[in-house]
Amino acid sequence: MIGAGYLLITALVWAIIIGLAWGLSKYLKKVYENERTFLDKILNPLENLIYRILGIDGDRDMGWKEYFLSLFAFNVFTAAISFVILTYQGVLPLNPMKFPGMSWSLAFNTATSFSSNTNLQHYGGGSTLSYLSQMVGIQFLQFTSAASGVVVAVAIFRGFAGRRGEGRNLGNFYTDMVRTMTRVLLPLTMILAVLLIGLGVPQSLGGYSLVKTLSGSFELIKVGPISSLVSIMQLGTNGGGYFGANSAYPFANPSPLTNYIELGGMMLLPTAMPFLFGRMLRMKNEGRTLLIASYGLYAIDLAIALIPVTALGAGMETRLGGFSTVLYTVTTTAFTTGSVNTNLAAMHPLVIMAALMGMMIQATPGGLGVGAMYMLMYILITVFIVGLMAGRTPEYLGAKITANDVKLAVIAFLAHPIIILAPTALAYALGAVHAIGLGTGPVGFTQILYEYTSAAANNGSDFLGTAGNTVFFNVSTGIVMWAGRFIPIFIMLAMAGRMLEKKRSTEVALRTDNLIFPAILIVSILILAVLTFFPFLAVGPILMHLEGIKNAL
Template structure:
């Protein structure tokens, strides 16, 4: 790691430190932190929102009980899923298809539709080969927005569950209002501005199918079998902006943010890393404002930052040290002023190894899944770190809404364990945590590992599912890819062919479990909390804003996933590392 790498990381930290607090205050205002209920931009947004509510035939002042809120969320997701599925199945026959893409197979389309609706953006296909411009705009870009909008709705509903007391109706707000406000007031304006910045740096944004150019070197043309190169076109920047901001991660092109047209230089790379992390962290700030106790938010934010820093440092160390096998073959992987060095297979020269490693930690600490280098070619330990970040449940800082939701559920588990140790009824944020909530917490904690390990285990036994590399790396691929699906991440150990019926269907199911199998128990917990009274704070109350409690939450996250996944990890990346 060079001084330049350190300064680059410092630039990212400063950029986040400056922008996250105001962004958090803005989000809080959008979700009603001001006493009079106003928010910045009301004059522009309110008329549009009112028109939308009228078209949807909903009364925006009417609140929904937690289960009605969940029903709305499910109905919206189902309609989105069916709409996107139809679009994919029919794209060959639909207009605005300048690159002549064919329709997608039934299982393939199921996988893609689930993937984009669940904010996963897992891609078993190559974007530039499989998707028409119409699908990219109408289908994928729209779901990029609204799946993140659903994330906002979920976390705001949970906030209401915490702040409301004695609410017999157990209402958590109105899903349609929360979805609309988050999408229109936060995601849309940010994406528009970010897209323009990206275009100014060279990210393409046009409606054409591509430009053919003549290769300069005729000798090379003979070897690659063509004397032209097709410079691809498409509405790329508009999609990349929301892909990064909305913890989505689905690239326009197969190479994702490693493609020069998605991420042309160091500046766009810094902004991309910022955009992966900005909104998930800002939501923590907003959470503190909305529950009226910023110390709690600061503690949760610190846990997230701490985990992110550890995972970044781990990945950076593993990757900048390079691949020992290559050094034996006479390859120079040293870091110097003349080369970035490190393990460069699957990495771009303009970013260098450190940027890739930090990006990998950011994209798996959130549930983004956009990549600027190929994780499958990481060193064994370097690849284990992003895998582990996902297995932690992506809580550093996690996807929009769902990351904070995950850490809050882990906090409930932490107060429960602490309660057992000190012999008191556990309380969190003023609410008693009882059997009903703990059952839901258990359901929540078990859903993701069950989907991940269950499908991975069956895949290892099926001959037809053997599309992975030989040795322990093959197991790493299967684990990584189901971890990605079950945590709605979307990044991949991409050598493994996952376009088969088995993988498209089972990963689709894993994504559904990882999304709705977590959101619904969390909303149920929030509904249950809304009905409870506030317990007065006494000298016996366990304070939940202290570093001690932070360590306890981090410990719960690490120990729970450590116990669950260690045997599998030992046979995958750990064994691979030991056999270097």
């Protein structure tokens, strides 16, 4: 049973984060609606300089196609920069540890992974990457992929808001991207990074140091630009750690306090998105619907995981204890961050199942920006289902949802299981699973299912780690990560473009801004997810759990 103290701490964390996110959303609305803020004096000249370098007109609104193409091309270039640096780090500067370059398939995997906000890692960072790679190969992509999620959400919100007289388009990609960096991500990560340094997370460029221990042996102390990475990895729901052990490694997460600050860090911006949606729509209760539904699902997830485990066990860090470890594991998958503070292989099957559920739904509340996008996708499907039951034309925000709209939403929904299950089957069929020493039993299957679910959901937590560094897993998960990232974004931006064009009526057939609709939405999402994934959960973690019970008898 969960003690009252644990529940109190969880409630406190939620209350603080929801409060901060609410306040932050006021500021975010100003940023994306070009209202005056206190940072204008410093940032306007800097931003104008960047616009001049780009040679763009920042005031020109884009349609959804141009917005998507700009975003996509930008992400291709960021991944390319990272790929080059990772491959050639051996001959590039800031490599005091003299690490050689990555193989092409590992560099491909890493660049696609970080550019898609996944941060799946088939390498151990502390023993593989130079400082330059950690900074420009990794941290840079953690910024750009996080900002990509934010600008997608903002563009989609503008489409769904569909206010006439304020331009018929989704906004300007370049100004959204630049302002997200200068006004949102960089200031927040600077604050968090300095706070974490004060609490013991190292930040240095001085190289690893070799010391003589109390036992007279020698030990490598792996310090580097860790705090600057950890802060963007959490705030941007990236999740890829400086070290292979990620947030379990004491340098990345030295104490219970840093653990809770990092936990809050990954929750903050995704929690602000539903509020921002409500504000940009000028309908705050519509934002509340997104928030209640996503936190409701998050609570269900948490309950599944916390029923079996709250005590310290093997594969956990002593300073974090059992409860914080499980809370972190569920949260990192519910927000599709993917940083881990534990050894997943040692976790209870039900904790793994809760983690898989978060990644299969992707809106609990999901990754930065895209979580809100998926929630809107579920809302469109849900109003359609409810419309069918009530025998009325489905509507959302006063706009009629046509058959084509629902087809688009369903394609976006079905892309997820297809890119998880097809490569999972392929990995077995081609012998790639056997090649890394995993079997066909529930344990091996769970690890492979988890790998592709994590890749497709752009989460990044995984079992395989460096064992996944084979050409097959590097290339296949690389493709899955980009497909899982850009197919739904493409479809939902197209949907936002359609929403812009729709006539809005003020008569409401189905209210989506009350407290009943979020409950319907939660049930609908659970049914959709269970119907799609249950057979695979059954032969994976559920079977593992049942075998565990049988062995205990």
